[in-house]
Amino acid sequence: MPDVKIKTPNLDDIFEKWKQSAMRKDKKKMEKQFGTKGAVFSLDVISAAEYVKDTMKEAAIYFAVKKSLGPAAQGKEEKMLPAPRISREYFYSFKGAGQVNKDNWKGDELVPMHDTIQGITCKKCNGKGYLEDKCKTCGGSGKIEETITVFVGEDQKKEKKAFSYPCGTCYGTGTRREHCKECDGHKTLYKYQILPVPFKTVVTGVPVLHSSAQTKYEKEMGDDLHKMIEEVEGIKFSDFKTLESKAEPSLGYWNKNIKKTISSAGSDYKSHEKDKDTQITSQIYLFPMIQMFCETKKGSKFEIYSIGSDNKFMIYSNF
Ligand SMILES: [Zn+2]
Ligand SMILES: [Zn+2]
Numbered sequence: 160m161p162d163v164k165i166k167t168p169n170l171d172d173i174f175e176k177w178k179q180s181a182m183r184k185d186k187k188k189m190e191k192q193f194g195t196k197g198a199v200f201s202l203d204v205i206s207a208a209e210y211v212k213d214t215m216k217e218a219a220i221y222f223a224v225k226k227s228l229g230p231a232a233q234g235k236e237e238k239m240l241p242a243p244r245i246s247r248e249y250f251y252s253f254k255g256a257g258q259v260n261k262d263n264w265k266g267d268e269l270v271p272m273h274d275t276i277q278g279i280t281c282k283k284c285n286g287k288g289y290l291e292d293k294c295k296t297c298g299g300s301g302k303i304e305e306t307i308t309v310f311v312g313e314d315q316k317k318e319k320k321a322f323s324y325p326c327g328t329c330y331g332t333g334t335r336r337e338h339c340k341e342c343d344g345h346k347t348l349y350k351y352q353i354l355p356v357p358f359k360t361v362v363t364g365v366p367v368l369h370s371s372a373q374t375k376y377e378k379e380m381g382d383d384l385h386k387m388i389e390e391v392e393g394i395k396f397s398d399f400k401t402l403e404s405k406a407e408p409s410l411g412y413w414n415k416n417i418k419k420t421i422s423s424a425g426s427d428y429k430s431h432e433k434d435k436d437t438q439i440t441s442q443i444y445l446f447p448m449i450q451m452f453c454e455t456k457k458g459s460k461f462e463i464y465s466i467g468s469d470n471k472f473m474i475y476s477n478f
Contacts, residue, residue, distance in 0.1 A: 174207035281342035297326035301333035369424035
């Protein structure tokens with residue numbers, strides 16, 4: 160790529176553009192700040208030579224990225240509860256409801272899903288709801304064995320005779336049923352999954368602007384460039400290495416801040432390249448930026464910024 164030198168806008172042109180826009184925005188304020196009592200107010204008498212106190216030549220770097228915001232939540236948790244506790248939980252369902260816009264979602268990103276509820280036979284009681292055990296009263300025989308004392312004959316010989324009858328605790332079965340504590344007698348346990356809310360994959364365009372001038376307009380400039388990149392002229396680069404080596408000859412001026420800005424923009428660009436959810440969607444633009452420090456006739460200080468070439472540039476001001 161041959162060196163392309165970009166021409167910075169003329170200071171008078173920037174000032175002129177600012178004058179026109181400031182006049183459209185607030186004529187009264189212009190008159191108050193630059194007018195002379197008793198004289199007819201005219202824009203022509205407001206000149207850059209008189210009101211621009213200092214000028215800095217800076218630079219800005221711009222590129223656009225596309226971000227995919229997928230479901231941030233990952234993971235899968237499983238819970239198992241006895242039947243009565245299931246009705247005390249809150250469940251969610253997204254079946255047929257489509258995907259969820261993450262910005263509108265209030266609540267956890269992982270939620271219990273209604274359609275995952277599944278009955279599982281209690282392992283402890285094998286789905287009977289009770290545990291069978293030997294009857295403690297009869298020792299499992301189902302019978303109570305006792306003896307009767309019988310006096311036999313004239314001499315009343317004492318004899319013991321066996322006497323057995325069905326056990327009243329187990330109704331003669333010899334076994335006893337004990338409530339299963341695991342399933343609380345409900346035979347079944349219920350398991351369900353706690354899963355991520357199905358968020359929509361949102362792709363958004365994000366402008367990235369780095370400027371060497373300390374300005375609070377960086378965000379605004381970035382947004383504007385995103386919308387009307389063709390309205391502002393800069394030099395396009397397809398990789399950062401080239402930009403780094405061509406920046407100085409392209410701009411025709413250089414300073415420490417520009418150098419620092421380019422290097423931090425470069426590492427930002429690299430981190431976007433590495434991010435798998437991000438896609439860089441534009442070329443890299445290098446823009447000349449002029450920062451003008453001004454003072455009105457009344458002594459109020461303000462700044463004017465231009466971004467772009469003499470051919471196509473935008474202005475910003477805190478006037
Ligand atoms: Zn018994
Ligand atoms: Zn059980």
